[in-house]
Amino acid sequence: MTKISVIIPHLNQPDGLETCLCSLEAQSLQRDLFEVIVVDNGSLALPTEVVARHPGTRLLQEGRPGPGPARNTGVAAAAGDILAFIDADCRAHPGWLDNALNALQSSLPRTVLGGDVRIWHPGDSSLTAVEAYESVFAYRFKLYIERHGYSGTGNLVMFRRDFDAAGPFAGIEVAEDMEWGQRARDAGLRFRYVPEMIVFHPARGSLDELYAKWDRQILHYRHMADGKAAWRLRWIARALLLLASPAAGAITVLTSDRIKGFVTRWRAFAVLCAVRTHRAAVMLTLLRGDRSISWNR
Structure with missing residues (x-):
């Protein structure tokens, strides 16, 4: 039975999505324990060919703009009792889902997990100025969780029942991770930072x-x-x-x-x-x- 539903919002990032899906195929967690759902959010061209190269991956569409509504559509179609969110331009560490599952099972009830997001950089070249800056200051999920009480949505895992307790993500009018985090806390949920739950994100190009x-x-x-x-x-x-x-x-x-x-x-x-x-x-x-x-x- 499917344990985890991995949900990926997508907009005009077919190359990044390809890398993301390849990283999910390389997970140490047994493949029949998770499903992958890609939700396109209005791309100029649907990533049909990319998804077709990865058997078992579903492609859905959401017309309302914003990653929040796209994630909500993925949740509505999900079969797993655990939801894992990652962005289309990210790549997951091979132990991402395995570590997430172990951490969730060992956590107190009503716990939402956020992991470590690192800047992806090939080891054979020096960091650009933007890469150096983002390596230090971007995606500081430990800070978000421990000081501000919410987690970014690019590396977020929870039981579906806890997602339902907080309700769906908001649209693009607000920072949906912060706004959802506030509602999650109001619903009695707690956030836990899991450093072993690693996702890589590319630095911006300029x-x-x-x-x-x-x-x-x-x-x-x-x-x-x-x-x-x-x-x-x-x-x-x-x-x-x-x-x-x-x-x-x-x-x-x-x-x-x-x-x-x-x-x-x-x-x-x-x-x-x-x-x-x-x-x-x-x-x-x-x-x-x-x-x-x-x-x-």
């Missing part, structure tokens, strides 16, 4: 791509701030703190065990300064109005 990621995230925060008391004052204070934050970030860069060498650390710090300045500027600009959100830009 500073502009990094800016675009943060632009989308800041718009989510802006939508979530609407209607809250004195949100403008808190928004301005947060933007100003961002401008000053690279000083503290330098310590994180210097002490991180995810990068090595002075040049690599300097590159990471330079991108940190650029990103934090960009984020602060965008936040202050959004005081004058709002913009629509598009996912996976």
Whole structure:
């Protein structure tokens, strides 16, 4: 009987999806213990050929924009009593599902698992500045779980009954991982970080791509701030703190065990300064109005 349903939202990433599905075929967990469901979210061309190369993988479609609705469609079609979420541009460590299953079975009831997301990099070349920065600062799931009480959705595992207790993911108007995490806590669920549950994510290819990621995230925060008391004052204070934050970030860069060498650390710090300045500027600009959100830009 299927134990785990792996759900993958997809939008215009056929090469990444191919890599992701290959990594799932290489899992140490017995193949008949999990199913794979890909939910396309409006791609220019359906990844039909990619999915066809991986027997046992189902392809569904969701017309409402956003990875949240796509994941919800996958959940509705899932046969497993455990749900595992991964993104189409990620690759899973061979022990991902095995470690997730063991951790879930040894956890207290009503526990949601989040794992370690690392930047994928071939070992035969030096890190670019963006790769160095993202190796330190991107996908800090341990921090998200232990300090902020939620897990990112690119490496998330839970019993289906616990997903149902919190309800479906929201759309692109909010940061769906944070919003779902809040509802999960309100429903009495707890989050646990599992470092052995490893997923790899490619770094963004340029500073502009990094800016675009943060632009989308800041718009989510802006939508979530609407209607809250004195949100403008808190928004301005947060933007100003961002401008000053690279000083503290330098310590994180210097002490991180995810990068090595002075040049690599300097590159990471330079991108940190650029990103934090960009984020602060965008936040202050959004005081004058709002913009629509598009996912996976």
